[in-house]
Amino acid sequence: MVTEFLLFALVFVFLHLAFKKPSRLPPGIWGLPILGKLPDTSTSLAEQVKKLRPIYGDIITWRMGSRVNVFLCNYEVIKRAMAKLELSDRPDFHTYSVFSSGSMLGIVFSNGALWQKNRRFALRQLRDLGMGKTCLEEVMQREAGYLVQDFKKHTGKEQPLPLSLGVAILNVVWKMIADMRYEMDDPRGQEAIELVVSGHESLQGPVFLFDLFPWLLKVAPPFLKKKLGYDKLQRWMERKLDKVSEVLKDHKDTLDPSHPRDLIDQYLIAMDHTKGEATDAPYTELDLLTMIIDLLDAGTETTLSTVRWAILYLAKYPEVQARVQKEIDQEVPRNSFLFYNERNKLPYLEAVIHEVHRIASVVPLALSHAASADIMLDGYLIPKGTVVVPHLEFCHKDSQIWEQPNEFNPDHFLNPDGSFNNRKEGFLPFGTGRRACVGESLTKVEIFVLLTALLQNFTFSPPQGETLKTEREPYPTIISAPKPYRVVIEERQSVKREK
Template identity: 45%
Template sequence: MLTEVLLAALLLLLLLVFVNRKPQGLPPGPWGWPVLGKLPSRDLPLAEQVKALRRTHGDIISWRIGSRIYIFLCNYKVIRAAFTKPEFSSRPNLFSQKVFTDFTNAGITFNEGLGWQTHRRFALRQLKDLGMGKSSLEAAILHEAQCLVEDFGEHLGRPEPLPWSIHVAVLNVIWKLTADRRYDVGDQEIQNFNKLISRSLEIFSGMAEVYDMFPWLRSVVPSWLEDRTEIGEYLRIADNIAEFMAGVIKEHQESLDPHNPRDYIDSYLLEMEAQQKEDPNCTLSLLDLRCGVAAFFIAGTLSVSFTLKAILLHLVQHPEVQTKVQKEIDDAVGKDALPTTQDKESLPYLEATILECLRVTSLTPLGLTHSAARDTPFEGYVIPKDALIMSHIDCCHTDPAYWDRPLEFCPEHFLDDEGKVVSKKDGFLPFSVGRRVCLGEQLANVELFIFTAALLKNFSFSAPEGVEVSPRNLFLEQKFVIERRT
């Protein structure tokens, strides 16, 4: 009996050693225990812990967290080289992301292969046709900016969080493109929708990450227990967003005029019908449409609205920059007009300030996760199939090789010796880089310019007396004092 127990223990030990074997050619970094790997500390953000590892292991780091192998890229040239490779353009099977695609590869953001290429090309073409980069869409953004100014004017002189209209203005731009709709600030439906998106982000950065690290948990956690946790809430939020989007698409199907497409959804429905007549196995589907449109809202709304908040927080911290931007606007734009992109050449300091805010405030410091489609040699290492690949954007944005004062807020980083804007710089990748570069980069830049210019032309922003604000606490509620400029 004792012999059998010892033999079983020995076999178990050998199995653990085999399972815990580190793949050959893997970049240096923490490996840890079987099953658990080396879990990150809860005292520091993961991005900060990777920065510390970089000092020991270099610019390419492997780290087994739970059941997953993560590869962190911490240098601009390395990230650029990696993300131009087709082998690193896949998306991983992560619970936190796939929950919004019915656990499929539907849509654009989390799709891959032929489906991804087809949908990305279609989206780029349609967004351009629908006004991205054209005066028609800018007119819609200017209208939202005017509404934003009017609403901010109702919140003067008292300490309070930024008005909800800052989220609705951004949402309405996406609605204009995708569904030809517009909502008022007080509309309860759109407020509830935006709160769903914001709450999903909180869970995405919390309990959902645990399911990403230990994907087998979903098969062992009882559904009744899951329902009582944040995971259950996350699943319900995803269902609510899906139901909302499905309703919008159904309305479009019922009112579709083949000769007069109104928006992205109409154009997709018409293209899908045309392709399905020629090929029943075409890659366009209602599920792809729903997931793609949902991704536009989740990514496009949160990124722009939180960046606007970050810009205002930085300008509260640096009132001298706020004053300089406002003087530039006053000198270049008529008293009763809102700044437009036509004024950009006359507003280089404003544009440089927005770019500097994008540099020092990395909303997603580790970017969206890629994965390796196969075992791939890279920079002297072998990146194993299904490894999760993350770009440390914050390392690039604070790299002294590219920035004179990397840890300071300095709009001059984006101005040349003649005071002209230099927007394309090595070491700067707020919208990622390579094959998966953000679809909405051009739209986001126009929104940030027009909304920021409109607000600073009309208002000054400060912190309540005795209160310190911080862009590092971007997702916490912080109070501002808004004063109308005369």
């Protein structure tokens, strides 16, 4: 009798502890032992977390599978948290491992000394190669000119945006990385864009279960890995590594250390100079391949999605598009460009770009961070190993900050006199803190140059009798892209400049 009572008591204590959320964690959802509470696959995780905020507050715990997640739903909380060194790591997700060549290499998913070395190296080389300088802006302007010529071939008919838009964006990044570019109609450039976009599509679906249950990959039979999408994700990465390896081989065969051409050359030179050194952050070919893929992905898909969102909103709101075009016509001579440091001449365009960043929130949830040590955040314990996720879109739709949070309204970024208001509170399209986007300045300039050129030369409108909808792909993961849409592109006639 005593033995049965003790056994019952032990089972009761075990179940109590398994079901009970530790008291010092932020409030939220704990769920069942082992399973936690899995997210609903019929809607985006960002939307589900947004609905929890009125219940649990700015800092929310949600145990999913074996992972304890903490979501940050407040601008000031996010700023404070992301400034902490202990929250600068990435979690050991299996999907992140696939994205970083199986070894957490490169820039986006690496940690510790390797991440610090790679981030410093990339920033230094990108700046030396023109990021933030006039010379690279001139490259963007040339690509914009080629893009305009290609768009002229697609006028007067209902269609998706031409594939050349992605190629033009890719070319700017590819110029710095590999000193290469593709013609607007080159199938190789279009294939490269498809490779970039399809990787994030591979993250949609049940493959995320391998992240929530880290032990699952070790025990899952091959058919289950295939069914859950893990094999598809691996094949995608292998295709990218094969393509980039061809470029790397050509660079190794033609390298002249006295005349480096691009980031790949600079990395190969650094790898040779540090050969044999004992270090926690070595220069290796696999690390270089992963860095190239990281930069291509980060520098291409977010910019492409933002421009696609911008054209969608401008086509949906013709009065906004007409006002931007009038401003461009007054300030920019036809077939010429403004440099980014002259953007104060186009305050309404700047306001529109910022409003697109806000309302579209191309990255609704920042890439996950991991606590490398126990830390306190606003009175709550964040234990070592906790996955921490800033909810960037919540900041962009916070009714305490924005007058019309769910409406497309460029006036959010205008002063009463019509000048641009570069408001920063609640605005985090590029993240913040130690893991903020490496290519923020590059993306800002490229979007400005491309939209100026396109709106100077074309008007975008809905197909006859259609109302454009600003709907997202239903299950966004890292990138929130608009659902496929069609527009009619019409070439604008020369407009007399008015002062």
